[in-house]
Amino acid sequence: DIQMTQSPSSLSASVGDRVTLTCRSSQSISTYLNWYQQKPGKAPKLLIYAASSLQSWVPSRFSGSGSGTEFTLTISSLQPEDFAIYYCQQGYSAPPVTFGQGTRLEIK
Amino acid sequence: QVQLQESGPGLIKPSQTLSLSCTVSGGSINSGHYYWTWIRQPAGKGLEWIGRIHTSGSTNYNPSLKSRVTLSIDTSKNQFSLKLSSVTAADTAVYYCAREAVVGGWYYFDYWGQGTLVTVSS
Numbered sequence A: 001d002i003q004m005t006q007s008p009s010s011l012s013a014s015v016g017d018r019v020t021l022t023c024r025s026s027q028s029i030s031t032y033l034n035w036y037q038q039k040p041g042k043a044p045k046l047l048i049y050a051a052s053s054l055q056s057w058v059p060s061r062f063s064g065s066g067s068g069t070e071f072t073l074t075i076s077s078l079q080p081e082d083f084a085i086y087y088c089q090q091g092y093s094a095p096p097v098t099f100g101q102g103t104r105l106e107i108k
Numbered sequence B: 001q002v003q004l005q006e007s008g009p010g011l012i013k014p015s016q017t018l019s020l021s022c023t024v025s026g027g028s029i030n031s032g033h034y035y036w037t038w039i040r041q042p043a044g045k046g047l048e049w050i051g052r053i054h055t056s057g058s059t060n061y062n063p064s065l066k067s068r069v070t071l072s073i074d075t076s077k078n079q080f081s082l083k084l085s086s087v088t089a090a091d092t093a094v095y096y097c098a099r100e101a102v103v104g105g106w107y108y109f110d111y112w113g114q115g116t117l118v119t120v121s122s
Helices: none
Strands: A004-007 A010-013 A019-025 A033-038 A045-049 A062-067 A070-075 A085-090 A103-107 B003-007 B018-025 B034-041 B048-053 B059-061 B069-074 B079-084 B093-103 B106-112 B116-120
Touching: A004 A085, A010 A019, A019 A033, A019 A085, A019 A103, A033 A062, A033 B106, A045 A062, A045 B106, A070 A085, B003 B093, B003 B106, B018 B034, B018 B093, B018 B116, B034 B069, B034 B106, B048 B069, B048 B079, B048 B093, B059 B069, B079 B093
Parallel strands: A010 A103
Antiparallel strands: A004 A019, A019 A070, A033 A045, A033 A085, A062 A070, A085 A103, B003 B018, B018 B079, B034 B048, B034 B093, B048 B059, B069 B079, B093 B106, B093 B116
16 A cells, blocks of 8 residues: 655644645655645545646645655645645555545644 | 535444445436545544445455445446445444546546544444
């Protein structure tokens, strides 16, 4: 199985901050990496696929990058609605599909 | 707009079989470009992929659950289903159904159901 490790596990930040979340895979997955946003009591929502392609609903302050084993999700200027848990997921090899453990982004 | 909706019992006893269905609306389940997937999330924890099914009948299961999981699909009802046998308290979770799109070689979960909480307790 491909292990996905996210860092940090939690992050406190303020509105307007620039933040970067990291996801690492246990082996190379090219750009087969997706990011999801989950708010309390809701299903995850696809944010970014193929490491850097934004879903149509996603504001341009979000960006994704990386390839191989290291990936980042950057939010250029945090907005109140961005506070959530973010998960990465590898789409390179299945079964099984695997997710990172999540990064909780909290308001400072 | 594609929508997925899980349905099934919210409470089952240990050793019983968990049975959930997912009804797809706003689009046909009978497309070759998608896998139909189950994912679960214990309270306060991360996401665990259970397995997926294609309309061809092809299935893939998480090896950690494979011996207990069966997925099926009913294209006439635009519905797919999960059965998980011999449940224990460790199977208590919110269960999501999701559509996994296959686009240009990339796979991603683009639509999700709202999730249904299943509690295993006597």
